[in-house]
């Protein structure tokens with residue numbers, strides 16, 4: 001991995017000024033978001049009693065997470081993040097190197113995880129491979145869809161968790177009621193801005209989701225990385241990467257008025273993918289070295305040797 005620039009955590013300053021609590025400050029919370037990524041600080045094993053307390057503590061952590069997320073994910077914030085991270089001037093590395101980077105530092109922050117993060121990625125990929133052996137692009141999508149979580153790493157500005165993980169949703173138009181903890185949007189300044197709070201907001205009927213700004217996180221970041229580095233993955237692969245945490249869309253069926261025909265087609269693949277993302281955390285151990293050559297061949301097929309991040 002080559003780190004190209006030393007980036008100060010530019011956004012941290014702004015967060016501090018606004019006095020917004022961030023989630024990586026060692027609170028005793030455990031958030032399980034988005035199929036297998038454990039936001040650390042509590043050991044999830046060995047909770048043999050007082051499960052009610054643990055559950056309610058966990059709930060409070062999740063609520064606080066979404067409160068912060070919903071207040072801060074504004075149209076302006078997303079625009080700034082896309083501009084900043086769209087430069088792709090932080091790191092140069094291959095897809096596999098990024099898997100290893102994510103593996104190392106997520107394990108560091110959560111020593112109680114019973115298996116390395118890379119195994120979760122490979123479990124998703126291998127489970128898909130078993131059921132859809134001919135869709136190699138979907139296997140690779142399984143492996144890489146969460147790589148954007150490197151935004152939590154110091155070399156990527158060490159973004160707070162509310163700006164990296166969790167459910168995503170469009171900004172620049174009304175927040176749909178199906179979005180988790182919708183009530184917290186009342187404190188989002190965009191809610192009182194007539195340019196952004198109508199059904200269509202800055203968009204138009206059937207404009208296509210790729211024209212729609214999504215709340216900032218690992219999904220949109222990885223989509224940017226893949227696209228700007230000229231991946232040859234089919235559009236369904238990019239669709240999965242960008243919208244895999246967009247539960248209002250794939251679970252509640254919201255925002256259909258912004259979709260175009262291609263989105264409708266791609267959504268079918270996303271729904272397939274999501275079953276594996278959520279339920280692949282099986283106890284089946286993956287022999288990383290054994291499957292690595294297969295995934296390296298897919299990486300070579302669909303990506304350049306080195307990517308700009």
Ligand SMILES: [Fe+2]
Nearest residue numbers: 034035146277
């Ligand atoms: Fe995932």
Ligand SMILES: [Fe+2]
Nearest residue numbers: 034145146245
């Ligand atoms: Fe994810």
